[in-house]
Amino acid sequence: MRSLGALPVNARDPIDAIAASANKCLEGVPGVAFVLASERALMAARGQAPSLSLDLHDQWSGFAEKGEWRFTPPTQVVAALAAALDRHAAEGGVAARGERYRQNCAALITGMRALDFAPLLAPAHQAPIIVTFCMPADPRFAFKPFYDQLAARGFLIYPGKLTAGPSFRIGCIGAIDESDIRLALATVAASMQALGVASGAP
């Protein structure tokens, strides 16, 4: 879901299905998702969907028999996805897009470390998609005011999604490069200053 288009897929191990949407590493607009699935898995899914509109087997057989979407297709979104795939190929495909995201990720982590922030994951486990940082120990730091400071300066981050401990996340993907990351880092520093937080150390 999160990596398709930026990281290689190991298809040597048996895969039943890969699901993704247009708006992650493919950099299309939101509004369409797709599934790459083995015919065996699709056949086994027949009559199993608990949802009418998300019945994958029914949509697949509809395409095969009538060449049509069952419901109104999101035509503009599909056209945007086709354009996004052209841009993906022009950039150099999975390898080049993954490399740009790796550079974004490395610049982000280096810059955040310089402000004493600590990434949750060891480098060996860090994918170049989104980085989770541990919540700073400074009591003047809280997610909501930090988020608001960044948002007021044009940068949106994500709350943490972990039960392991408080954290927040910053994404590395999208039509951005290292210069955008440098701007984001300067904005993080300015936001900390505005909150009176001297260090991001957890």
Ligand SMILES: *Cc1c(COP(=O)(O)O)cnc(C)c1O
């Ligand atoms: C992005 C994402 C979703 C949501 O998909 P959208 O098509 O962007 O709404 C669901 N699950 C995971 C793991 C995701 O990364």
